[in-house]
Amino acid sequence: MTRRPLDTDEFVPAGASAQVRPVWAAIRSQVARAPEATALVIGGVSLTYRELDHASAGLARLLWRHGLRPGRVVCVRTRQSALSVVAMLAALRTGATWAVLEPDLPVGRFQALCRDVDCAVVLSEGGDAVPASALSAMPAPPTVVDASELPLARLVEAGQEPLTGPYPPVPEHSPAYVAYTSGSTGVPKGVMVSRGQLAASISCRGPVYGTEHSVFLIALRLSFDGILGGMFWSLTGGHTLVLPDPRQLVRVAEFTRLAREHRVTHLFNIPSYYRAVLRDPGGLPDTLRLVVVGGEACTPQLVATHNERLPRTRIVNEYGPTETTIACTVETAPDPARERIPIGRPWPGARTLVLDERLREVPAGERGELYIGGQLVALGYANQPARTAERFVADPYGRPGGRIYRTGDIASVDERGALHYHGRTDDQVKIRGTRIELGEIENVLERHADVAQAVVLCERAGQDEPQVIAFVLPTPGSGPPDASTLRAHCRGRLMEQATPTLFVPVDRMPLDRSTKADRAALRTLIPTDRQASGGTAGGDWSGYRLAVGRMWAEVLGHSGAGPDDNFFAVGGSSLKVIDLHDRLDKRWPQALRVGELFDCITIAAQAQRIADRLGERTRGEEHAPPAAYEL
Known part of the structure; x- marks a missing residue:
């Protein structure tokens, strides 16, 4: 396939709302309202709304001179910094599209971007430049701009010069960004999200996030689309956005120090990362009003630990694949006494459907595949029409021409109308003819008092049948749970085939670049001789x-x-x-x-x-x- 400009008229969803205020217009209104208010803090750099506006204007002019236009893409291939955020805003300002791909991501991700879209400019840093071999193989390589030669002060100064002409207006269904994800196939896919979809996702957050002035700290990298909800809610509402630099993100103590230093009120974490933060809750400031978790399953134990250690701070659970614009559902009052924490109800503008194999709605309490409809459904996959048609299907219950996104997630609706997540369809495995859901095993294990977190894999050794292997993080203050004890806990709650064969204790759960549990790293912890139960299992071993x-x-x-x-x-x-x-x-x-x-x-x-x-x-x-x- 040849790459093409991001002309996406064919993707415009039926009934898409045009009433939501555009994101860039909302940010400019904050510049006019409170120009000296702090907008962004990252890596020791602090920018006011006026400075952020000028810096993005200066960079927009530079990128425009290098060929960035509506329908074309700027690849932001820099370490997480103030310049990274400025580049995203510069793309939004010009009507072009951004894609953030940090330099430590595989170069194949960058090559996929250039294959799928019309990448005009790559913003990179000297030591992390795009490999020459990757560029030479392209028929029309993008222009590479060295970010190390673009000090913010110079961009702020350049942005104050008069503009010779305004940037051309672009419709709200034009792409705002392309977010790359491997998904279950392992093959990179560029999810295109429009400016209007981004605006719709941001506009509905006020009732949950609150109306008071906030300082929002987000424990994510810019390449992960989950960061965009808190980020643009902050910048469009006149709040202060605080982001960790790469060193602060990987060091939890540094991250919590950042929270204290800036007296943050809002926090976003992946559940795996938040567990580490909660080990030292005294490190968080007393100004904290709201914790948002998302990106992984939120467990009753995590909510219980949060409530115990931060009783005056609300916690909410967000859910949403990249293809549904950051998050499409939210649970605002998670109850740790329930068997599982719901993913909640859809944000305004989203629709949720739990369907069977024939796209019929299943009764309440029964499980099916979760489909998402409404204005938050992304445009599709860049330059991959077959995959787009496979996952973005015709809506059998909506307006003619409407689409719903097939998430691949197993869900049910409870008696209160809240959605519950039960794992992935591609996390289902068959063992001795029985279909097993790995997420269900994790949920059962985490209901044991001595288990803080469980991650379950299904691995096959040679010609043997698959083995269910559970990696278990003990609760603070307790030692590794005995394998026989955990197996007894699983009996009566899981069918025999779903009971883990092997329990591997870990003293910390490894995290990947998105701060989710790193399953690839966990596979390396499986002992080659499988002697991982912590010694001889309990019981009488005489005779x-x-x-x-x-x-x-x-x-x-x-x-x-x-x-x-x-x-x-x-x-x-x-x-x-x-x-x-x-x-x-x-x-x-x-x-x-x-x-x-x-x-x-x-x-x-x-x-x-x-x-x-x-x-x-x-x-x-x-x-x-x-x-x-x-x-």
């Missing part, structure tokens, strides 16, 4: 149990099974039964028949059967296992 337990560990690939655990619940299968029988029969010939192992399914039962059989032959003489089998 034959030691030898049988050792054989189970060799067959299953882990030593997390207790004496009374079900072989099939800890990773066993029909093929592994045969392997186990071969080992048992080699040590104690004909003590057990292979068919008995489908009924005699615990270490304790098998050891007792062996002892009984051998006792009959030896008149009760106990055959203690050899030392080599000690666990």
